[in-house]
Amino acid sequence: MSAAELIRRGKPLPCRPVPRHLLAPEDFARLPAALVMQPSLALLSLWAEPAMLHAAFLDEADGTLLLASTPAESGQYPALSPARPGAVRFERMIRDLWGLEAVGGLDLRAWLDHGSWPLTLPLSPRPARNGARPEQPVFLPVEGEGWHQIPVGPVHAGIIEPGHFRFTVQGELVVRLEQRLGYTHKGTLGLMLGKSPRTAARFAARISGDSTVAHSLAFAEAAEAASATTPPPRALWLRAAMLELERIANHLNDWGAICNDASFAWLHAQCGLLREGLLRAHMDAFGHRLMMDRVIPGGLATEPQPSGIAAILAALAAVEAALPGLVSIYEEHASLQDRMVGTGVLAPALAAGFAAGGVVGRASGRGFDARVAFPNGPYAGGPPTMALRQEGDVDARVRVRLAELTESIRLVRRILATLPPGEIHAPLPQRGGEGLALVEGFRGEIATWMALDDGGLIRAVFPRDPSWLQWPLLEAAMEGNIVADFPLCNKSFNCSYSGVDL
Structure with a gap:
């Protein structure tokens, strides 16, 4: 069964211009493997509500939109990032805002929450007061000889928005670039x-x-x-x-x-x-x-x-x-x-x-x-x-x-x-x-x-x-x-x- 067929098997709920299909957790758990087998189904967006996950897809083969949802009452849901790498930052954002964890996600680090908000999980049913001290950001490790790191930002030389860029370089050659955003979070x-x-x-x-x-x-x-x-x-x-x-x-x-x-x-x-x-x-x-x-x-x-x-x-x-x-x-x-x-x-x-x-x-x-x-x-x-x-x-x-x-x-x-x-x-x-x-x-x-x-x-x-x-x-x-x-x-x-x- 293709990923599109799996989504359409879910209970259709009214939404314009296309219905939103509610999938049982066991059916949504099959979705990542189905997505691997259907590369034409592009992930457009991933977001949440309290105890509910939503995803929007575009079937590039026929130009149709698909909406899928699944309950996440346990605070967890199957990660889509192993099948769609574009889901990584959505999953990190969902964890920061709603407290829902992507099980099997490729990257579970914080994204928007830098540890300085007065409340944690602000969009969850029970936001908690933040009493912890902000932690230092964690970047991906690099192994080997002859490389060094260049931190740039979040404050830049021009009048532009803040963002931190961590360059791992060998000489002048960039081996890896990693971003850290979230400095303009406005709620x-x-x-x-x-x-x-x-x-x-x-x-x-x-x-x-x-x-x-x-x-x-x-x-x-x-x-x-x-x-x-x-x-x-x-x-x-x-x-x-x-x-x-x-x-x-x-x-x-x-x-x-x-x-x-x-x-x-x-x-x-x-x-x-x-x-x-x-x-x-x-x-x-x-x-x-x-x-x-x-x-x-x-x-x-x-x-x-x-x-x-x-x-x-x-x-x-x-x-x-x-x-x-x-x-x-x-x-x-x-x-x-x-x-x-x-x-x-x-x-x-x-x-x-x-x-x-x-x-x-x-x-x-x-x-x-x-x-x-x-x-x-x-x-x-x-x-x-x-x-x-x-x-x-x-x-x-x-x-x-x-x-x-x-x-x-x-x-x-x-x-x-x-x-x-x-x-x-x-x-x-x-x-x-x-x-x-x-x-x-x-x-x-x-x-x-x-x-x-x-x-x-x-x-x-x-x-x-x-x-x-x-x-x-x-x-x-x-x-x-x-x-x-x-x-x-x-x-x-x-x-x-x-x-x-x-």
């Missing part, structure tokens, strides 16, 4: 519980500030699915335009920053200038440079200003006019290409094994884009052309971004030219339900699951940022590279610290 999940989706939307908008539109949209779509609410068409069209504008702004920023880390500051400055023009247009149109708190459950919080729409189109025209010249400069500077090509290679097999999405996955041959796989709104009438490469190096990740810049500009123009008239918001009814949403942010797909109680308040929620499945791959991509290339590799991935510190 987001706990803050959302018991609130209405409209109230909790502010927390979703701040999961990762550069993806505020994408996370807000995934959260809103999950709430709408749970409550069986359909936003007005005008709201759907405007949301899609905002999502693409966020992608353009971030791809410009990433491209410039990657070049800057290769000591090519001029291109960084040019990209920054173009991005600034776009952010100012966002302010004119939506009243916020990042468009934060504008996407809400049921639609939008505000109607864009006509003058702002004109400013956005003008900013896009400036980007489009500048791109050919900037790309030519990027390609013609041999010293820049020498730093990009062949650096930080992520093998396609690893990208597929971790179900990496977004630029990271598509630059290494994994052809998944939620806008194409599950189109809705304006995407249903014309999904984007997917940019796909096989090289898996820093240059390939740049090339995917450049292709997506052009495609997103085309999409925004088409969407704004075909905006339907009407309302921009529909109220959510106060009813119970469950919903799952996949939204293609600039880093990749965000998978948000939400369960509402009978009063329409959030009983449980889990927003999965793409970075969960991409951070481990950065460790792999750095192996065999020199220490000086870490900034290049790190920025070409551009994983979110905050997005995985729920």
Whole structure:
């Protein structure tokens, strides 16, 4: 029996757009072995509630979503990490937040909890007051001669999020990179519980500030699915335009920053200038440079200003006019290409094994884009052309971004030219339900699951940022590279610290 068949044998529980299958513990225990035999079933997310484990899968053979759950009343569940290595950090997070242990897990060290929280197991039925002193972090051992370790962070030289990187090197060659995150833990999940989706939307908008539109949209779509609410068409069209504008702004920023880390500051400055023009247009149109708190459950919080729409189109025209010249400069500077090509290679097999999405996955041959796989709104009438490469190096990740810049500009123009008239918001009814949403942010797909109680308040929620499945791959991509290339590799991935510190 395949893993997909095993999941479908579980009791179907109502969830939109696909049911959630409740598996008996003995059936869930068979799932890891079944997953080994069905490599096309990709693990999208893994999370918990008190005494209950949930998993989301994508069957890449036929493009269908599957949700599986199992009781964990004993505080334990069979680990999925031996079959899906992308489950490792989810399992560590589940142990820190809910106190559920993955039996047979590949790595049982703490992840988010550094020992400094006032309470341990904060999302479990009985959180305990923490009276122990924080322990020193434990890193994986390395055996052999001629190696040494370089600790970097969590405080960095730039104004960026905190994260600790432990390099094991031989000379300049990186033998192993290991990350330690959790420094930006905000208790987001706990803050959302018991609130209405409209109230909790502010927390979703701040999961990762550069993806505020994408996370807000995934959260809103999950709430709408749970409550069986359909936003007005005008709201759907405007949301899609905002999502693409966020992608353009971030791809410009990433491209410039990657070049800057290769000591090519001029291109960084040019990209920054173009991005600034776009952010100012966002302010004119939506009243916020990042468009934060504008996407809400049921639609939008505000109607864009006509003058702002004109400013956005003008900013896009400036980007489009500048791109050919900037790309030519990027390609013609041999010293820049020498730093990009062949650096930080992520093998396609690893990208597929971790179900990496977004630029990271598509630059290494994994052809998944939620806008194409599950189109809705304006995407249903014309999904984007997917940019796909096989090289898996820093240059390939740049090339995917450049292709997506052009495609997103085309999409925004088409969407704004075909905006339907009407309302921009529909109220959510106060009813119970469950919903799952996949939204293609600039880093990749965000998978948000939400369960509402009978009063329409959030009983449980889990927003999965793409970075969960991409951070481990950065460790792999750095192996065999020199220490000086870490900034290049790190920025070409551009994983979110905050997005995985729920």
